[in-house]
Amino acid sequence: MHSFNELCKKISPEIDSKDIRSRARTEKEQIRFDYAVTHQLIELWKKHFTHHDHESSIQKNKNYYSALQTYRDPNQTYSVAMQVFEGLQKLNLITVTIKEHYDRIKLKGNLNRYKATHELSELFNQIEGHPAISLKHHLDMNTILLRDKVEGRRLLVSYEDDDDTNKWRKNLRKSTLVLQDI
Numbered sequence: 001m002h003s004f005n006e007l008c009k010k011i012s013p014e015i016d017s018k019d020i021r022s023r024a025r026t027e028k029e030q031i032r033f034d035y036a037v038t039h040q041l042i043e044l045w046k047k048h049f050t051h052h053d054h055e056s057s058i059q060k061n062k063n064y065y066s067a068l069q070t071y072r073d074p075n076q077t078y079s080v081a082m083q084v085f086e087g088l089q090k091l092n093l094i095t096v097t098i099k100e101h102y103d104r105i106k107l108k109g110n111l112n113r114y115k116a117t118h119e120l121s122e123l124f125n126q127i128e129g130h131p132a133i134s135l136k137h138h139l140d141m142n143t144i145l146l147r148d149k150v151e152g153r154r155l156l157v158s159y160e161d162d163d164d165t166n167k168w169r170k171n172l173r174k175s176t177l178v179l180q181d182i
Helices: 004-018 027-050 078-090 118-125 163-181
Strands: 056-058 094-098 112-116 147-150 153-156
Touching: 004 027, 004 078, 027 056, 027 078, 027 112, 027 118, 078 094, 112 118
Parallel strands: none
Antiparallel strands: 056 112, 094 112, 147 153
């Protein structure tokens, strides 16, 4: 295996085979499923490339995937993200290091933390290239995150684009394109 895309194409059907479904995925569902596989593997590859023991995080709060349209990734849904996460566990490609705990009274919780197993690390070692160079960046992704303290907690808040945010987004796009051309 020489490319990251080959790895994703190899792992996606393996996860799919571990999933018990009553019907086949529609074309749109399959695109979202493959996107979720790629998304989680990108996170793991970046962490692995930095240091093999670095952990990735996954949000298991259903509202995270649908709240605040400004920040929402339209290709990510809770059910598909969990199918991929559980499939990677069933294939013994990831191991959970910290299980999520959410205290509904304090309204605080932690993300699930996980890392690549030795098997997945070996697959990552076979990939040629560096994640920062090999992976194309999503130029349309919202990279301007506005946080505010709400009842003592720092939360993402929605905002309207103005001249400043448009200028910042344009500058980020330019610098990303320059880095991709290197």
